[in-house]
Amino acid sequence: MAKNGMRLSGVRKSYGALDVIHGVDLEVEEGAFVVFVGPSGCGKSTLLRMIAGLEEVTDGEIAIKGRDVTDLDPSERGIAMVFQSYALYPHMSVRDNLGFGLKMARTDASEIEARVKAASAILKIDHLLDRRPGQLSGGQRQRVAIGRAIVRKPEVFLFDEPLSNLDAELRVSMRIEIARLHRELGNTMIYVTHDQTEAMTLADKIVVLKDGRIEQAGSPREVYEDPANSFVAGFIGSPRMNMIEAEWSADGVAKVGDGLIKVDLAQDKLAPGDKVILGMRPEHLIVVAGEDDALRATVDVSEYLGGTRYLYCQTQDGQTLIAEYREEADIQRGDTLYLRCPPERRRYFDREGNRLR
Numbered sequence: 001m002a003k004n005g006m007r008l009s010g011v012r013k014s015y016g017a018l019d020v021i022h023g024v025d026l027e028v029e030e031g032a033f034v035v036f037v038g039p040s041g042c043g044k045s046t047l048l049r050m051i052a053g054l055e056e057v058t059d060g061e062i063a064i065k066g067r068d069v070t071d072l073d074p075s076e077r078g079i080a081m082v083f084q085s086y087a088l089y090p091h092m093s094v095r096d097n098l099g100f101g102l103k104m105a106r107t108d109a110s111e112i113e114a115r116v117k118a119a120s121a122i123l124k125i126d127h128l129l130d131r132r133p134g135q136l137s138g139g140q141r142q143r144v145a146i147g148r149a150i151v152r153k154p155e156v157f158l159f160d161e162p163l164s165n166l167d168a169e170l171r172v173s174m175r176i177e178i179a180r181l182h183r184e185l186g187n188t189m190i191y192v193t194h195d196q197t198e199a200m201t202l203a204d205k206i207v208v209l210k211d212g213r214i215e216q217a218g219s220p221r222e223v224y225e226d227p228a229n230s231f232v233a234g235f236i237g238s239p240r241m242n243m244i245e246a247e248w249s250a251d252g253v254a255k256v257g258d259g260l261i262k263v264d265l266a267q268d269k270l271a272p273g274d275k276v277i278l279g280m281r282p283e284h285l286i287v288v289a290g291e292d293d294a295l296r297a298t299v300d301v302s303e304y305l306g307g308t309r310y311l312y313c314q315t316q317d318g319q320t321l322i323a324e325y326r327e328e329a330d331i332q333r334g335d336t337l338y339l340r341c342p343p344e345r346r347r348y349f350d351r352e353g354n355r356l357r
């Protein structure tokens with residue numbers, strides 16, 4: 001039992017006959033920063049809202065600090081949630097927006113003032129307390145929304161895509177602010193995002209969801225380097241991992257077109273003629289001189305990004321391969337290259353997407 005953290009056991013959610021969460025088990029250590037990622041509609045918000053108590057749990061149990069909160073009112077769970085839409089009261093000052101929840105809970109006026117002061121200092125919005133939301137920038141408004149959560153002194157913070165309304169530059173600075181906030185407050189935080197960089201940089205643990213199920217939960221390094229299946233491998237990382245279909249032949253090599261790749265997998269898992277998916281990240285492909293243990297590929301598009309270049313290539317048998325290229329040599333559309341991924345960087349999957357080890 002996660003005495004100090006949070007635990008979800010067999011959590012399910014159905015809307016009528018529609019099952020959207022299919023039995024989620026998850027352990028969250030006290031003080032951890034957990035990030036939920038997954039395609040649109042996979043159930044991230046539903047899961048977060050069930051933790052918050054905004055959505056009824058169809059089956060299973062949610063415990064916070066060893067206490068079963070499954071059927072408790074949101075206000076009794078010790079959580080605070082920050083949404084994508086800030087939902088600030090437009091006619092109230094920042095100060096009153098921050099203190100409103102506490103006032104409703106009949107908190108002492110001096111206590112409200114102290115907490116508003118402390119939260120606005122942490123978020124560096126103390127000079128904005130007399131303004132109204134309409135007189136703030138997007139980033140400042142988002143700070144007020146986070147401040148409203150902080151003043152409640154929750155055990156757990158829940159964030160549902162809090163930065164997705166902000167422009168790219170502001171997202172980066174707010175991301176760093178949220179990392180700092182987590183460090184300073186030390187609370188457990190659960191954070192939903194579509195942003196790869198936010199997930200990788202903020203998380204202690206990334207939870208990859210698909211169709212209402214957890215595909216993998218692990219540290220950023222684990223999900224990136226040791227993906228449980230081809231879905232996780234393809235979802236984490238940008239541009240996504242190349243998945244090249246190859247045909248296993250008896251002698252420890254697989255064929256891609258006329259090219260031969262050495263496959264260091266136990267032979268008993270594969271029979272000659274079996275298809276094997278070779279996963280190789282764009283950043284791990286190296287342009288080499290010859291065809292030995294490499295894939296021949298023709299460049300379709302060469303994207304120059306300054307400092308790095310993405311080469312969109314076609315293999316001999318017409319599969320797409322993206323390579324990140326950092327060398328100086330000018331590579332152009334139509335050029336033919338040999339690309340090699342070091343064996344320790346290769347990940348293998350069967351046709352169903354299960355990892356082969």
Ligand SMILES: Nc1ncnc2c1ncn2[C@@H]1O[C@H](COP(=O)(O)OP(=O)(O)OP(=O)(O)O)[C@@H](O)[C@H]1O
Nearest residue numbers: 015018020038039040041042043044045046047194
């Ligand atoms: N009130 C509802 N009634 C019926 N189905 C719902 C309801 N709310 C959500 N769903 C469905 O539940 C599934 C999960 O939705 P959810 O909002 O949790 O996805 P999400 O992962 O947060 O997606 P996004 O990334 O787009 O925010 C979706 O298929 C959605 O259509």
Ligand SMILES: [Mg+2]
Nearest residue numbers: 044045046160
């Ligand atoms: Mg959502």
